[in-house]
Amino acid sequence: MKNIKVALIGNPNTGKTSLFNRLTGLNQKVGNYPGITVDQKIGKSVLSQEVTAEIIDLPGTYSLNASSLDEDVAVKVLSDPQNKNYPDVVVVVVDIENLKRNLFIYTQIKDLGIPTILAINMADRMADRGIDIDIPKLEALLFTKIALVSSKQNKGISYLKKMILSYNTISTTPCFKEQETVLSKFAKDETKKHHLETVRRYQFLKEVLQETFSQDPHNAKDIRSYLDRILIHKVYGYFIFFALLFTLFQALFSWSEIPMDFIDNTFAFLSEWVKNNLAKGTFTNLLAEGIIPGIGGVVIFIPQIAFLFLFTSVLEESGYMSRVVFLMDRIMRKFGLSGKSIVPLISGTACAIPAIMAARNIENWKERLITILVTPFTTCSARLPVYAIIISLIIPTEATFLSFNVQGLVLMALYLLGFVTAILAAALLDKFLKITSKSYFVVEMPNYKLPLFKNVAINVAEKTKTFVFEAGKIILAISILIWGLASYGPGKHIQQATEVVTEQYPNYNTEALQTEIASYKLEHSYIGVMGKFIEPVIKPLGYDWKIGIAVLASFAAREVFVGTLATIYSVGNEQESTIKERMKNEVFQDSKKQVYSFATGVSILLFYAFAMQCMSTIAIVKRETNGWKWPLIQMSVMSGIAYITAFIAYQLLA
Amino acid sequence: MIKNHTVSDLQRGERAIIKSFNEVDIPLKLIEMGCIEGNYVEVLQRAPMQDPIYLNISGTYLAIRLEIASKILVEKL
Structure with missing residues (x-):
């Protein structure tokens, strides 16, 4: 079997990814998530019985x-x-x-001397737009082979495949290069040279297209101007945008609640089943108390993550996102951000990692840096499980305010808090950062189009999958670690637990005794010792040492919080109950007061709203800012704010 | 005497021909997207507070800030 390597390249918004999806189907994988080749997708395509192609989808770009x-x-x-x-x-x-404009990059690539095929996409619109192209002539002038394709209607794909098969018959003659020596004579300066080169390339293309391309201007109307009039109107534009956001957040909470509850219950049941049906022993305990709750803590994210990716992906695909950038730029600039910061700030509600990478589109370094630094304040989906469980513990389900569900409103308030903090932090950074850089803001306003179901579906599945696996690895590893730390301890306390407790409470019945033994064991485990050690620091925030452990573990990733508590509360616990019920029944050891009171709940919510607890984000900020300086400053400041606000809130409310 | 206009002076719906600019002030990306001497430019819309500005430059639809727009000299049509 022969395998050839094919690179797919083109301007953004040319339907390059749709074409990639048509060529490879579901046979694709995305490169390492935090790795450098993040946007480089690779897929397999069968060209004939003997030949397959490995297709690399390179990031959309206007030039080389x-x-x-x-x-x-x-x-x-x-x-x-x-x-x-x-x-x-x-x-x-x-x-x-x-x-x-699209052919511009073609001329540059052609000059590299690699066999190059030209795929003219959206050919289905030719008739509509009154476009006529003399293909054989264009092929001759550009020294290439041309395939007219429509990724939307799945046309011309097999012809393109045939052409790829016979790639060694394609000319490798550059179509422009001979002029380059002339250029360097005229312009010694890099900037001038690029300018001149661009002008010359366009001149060349203008001449080529004059001979081969014609368009009847009467057919050139589209829905662009009509939709633009509404969507970027100075009043309706903002109204539509905020209405969309509002709908998203209300829907997010109520729609994903059902699958999330279902997942929570399923894993509680599974864990219980394993415990009752497998032979008793260390492995069963590890499975039931470490691995299953750990995996459950990841799976529970899927509904919300998928929904958020669906939303951003539809907005991007339809061309609406660029309009939002246009609408928001002037306002965002007041806070030291760019209109393009909107994309990271919205994506940040799913996950800060892709969001921070999306900040690459911001041309101005200062605006980009500020965006990177404040994006982790937006409420990412890793905070959602923490919020969801705490909100459900401290606010009654049936509570309504002006007929809105109060739980939903509190969640919205937390999103708003994250967003407002991000904006204020940006304004402060803008004042204090002494960086001057040119604005260089250019945003293409693509044609509006109906998002293709296949593209959106693949995009959502792809992103959700990478997120779940990447976050999953960390969460699972930490869950197992926590289980180990909670099951073993220094000295002989754990082995002697039964004797000590029985002696201490001779009148207890078996069930009460079991509970006492379990908590005695936990207290004397490694994690218990660690928790006790940090208790003085977190006590003023209203946390006991168990919450302290969960907070500590969360510095790896926030979503670990619920999983860690699930592990801590389930070690040695025999009854089947969901994590929520266990948390509700949890009392302070000394005062016997409920742990998850209103004051502690609010304090936890605020702590998680502000603290930078995500190793992956720190790693990505380090990479995107080229050093440890910014991620470390970011982490200390965010965690400082978190501690102080949680402290104030608890002291006022308790 | 002909008054020097820049893209930022153009009203909504006005068309002009790009005359000149200093390549130091203009991002290469914008030049590569078609902002070169001799091409036409049309103002489609201005964002609230007049900035950024939404243009059609020789068939390419894009938005730039006034700061850059004011560096591109044009001749009104």
Whole structure:
């Protein structure tokens, strides 16, 4: 079986990803999540019985003069024959609607001397727009082969595959390069040279298209101007945007509650079943008390994460997101941000990691840095399980305010708190950071289009999968670690637990005795000792040492909180009950007062709203800012704010 | 004498031809997207508070801030 490497490249919004999906189906995988090749998707496509193609979907870019990290990936792959993804053939995807600009990058790639095929996408619109192209002539002038395709209607794909198969018959003659020597004579300065080169390339394309391309101007109308009039209107525009956000957050809480409860119950049941039906022993305990609750703590995210990705992906695909950027830029700039910060701030409600990476689109370094620093304040989905369980413990389900569900309103208030804090922090940073950099704000306003179901579905599945697996690894590892620390302890206390407790409470019945023994064991386990050690620090916040452990463990990742408590409360616990019930019944050892009181609940909510508890985010901030300085400052400041606000809240409410 | 106009002076719906700019002030990306001498530019819309500005530059739809727009010299049509 022969395998050829194919690189797919093109401007953003040319339907490159749709074409990739058509070529590879579900046979694709995304490169390492926090790794450097984050946007580089690779998929397999069967071309014939003997030949398969490995297709690399390079990030969308306007040119090979890399001005962002994403574009840099594309340049690295294409310009270095030693690169492991260096292709045998390149397919440049262009959109029929803006051929000249789309062909610009084609001329640059052609000059690299790799066999290059031109795929003209959205060919189904040709008739609509009155477009006529002389394909054979265009092929001759550009030294290439052209495939007219429609990824939307699945047309021309097999023709494109055939062309890829016969890639070694395609000319590798550059279409522009011979002029480059002329250029360098005229312009010694890099900037001038790029400018001149651009002008010359466009001149070349203009001449080429004059001979091969014609469009009847009467057919050029589209829905753009109509929709723009409403969607970026100075009143309706904002109204529509905020209405969309409001709907999202109300829906998010009420829609995902059902699957989340279901997942919670299923895992509680599973854990119980394992305990009752497998042979008693260390492994069964590890499974029932460490691994199953650990996995449950990850799976419970799926509904909310998937929903958030669905939302952002539809907004991006439809072209609406650029309009939001346009609407918000002036306002965001007041706070030292850019209109483009909206994308990270909204994506941040799913997960800060892709959000911080999305900040790469911001051209201005200062605005980008501020966006990176404040994005972790937005309420990511890892906070949701913490919020959800605490809110359900301290606010009654039936409570309503003006006929809105109070639980939902509190959740919304927390989202708002995160967002407002992010904005205020940005304004402060803007005052104190002494960085001057040029604004260079350019945002393409793509045509509106109906999102393709297949694209959205693949996108959501892909992102959810990577998130669950990446976060899952950490959560699972920590759950097992916590289980171990909670099951074993220094000295002989654990082995002697039964004797000591029986002696101390001779009048207790078996059940009460079991509970006492379990808590005695936990108290004398490694984790118990650690928890006791930090108790003085967290006591003023209204936490006992068990919560303290969960908070400590959460510094790896917030979502570990619920899982850790689930593990702590289930070690040695024989009854089947959900984590929520166990938390409700939890009392302070000394005062016997309920642990999850209103004051402690609010204090936990505030702590989690502000604290930077996510190793992956710290790692990504380190990478995106090139050093430890910013992530460390970010972590200390955020955690400081968290401690102080939680302290004040508890002291006032208790 | 002909008055020098820039893209930022154009009213909504006005069209002009790009005359000149200093490449130091203009991001290369914008040039590559078609902001070159001789191409036409049309103002489609201005965001609330007049900034950014939404343009059609020779068939490419994009938005830039006034700061950059004021560096691009044009001749009104």
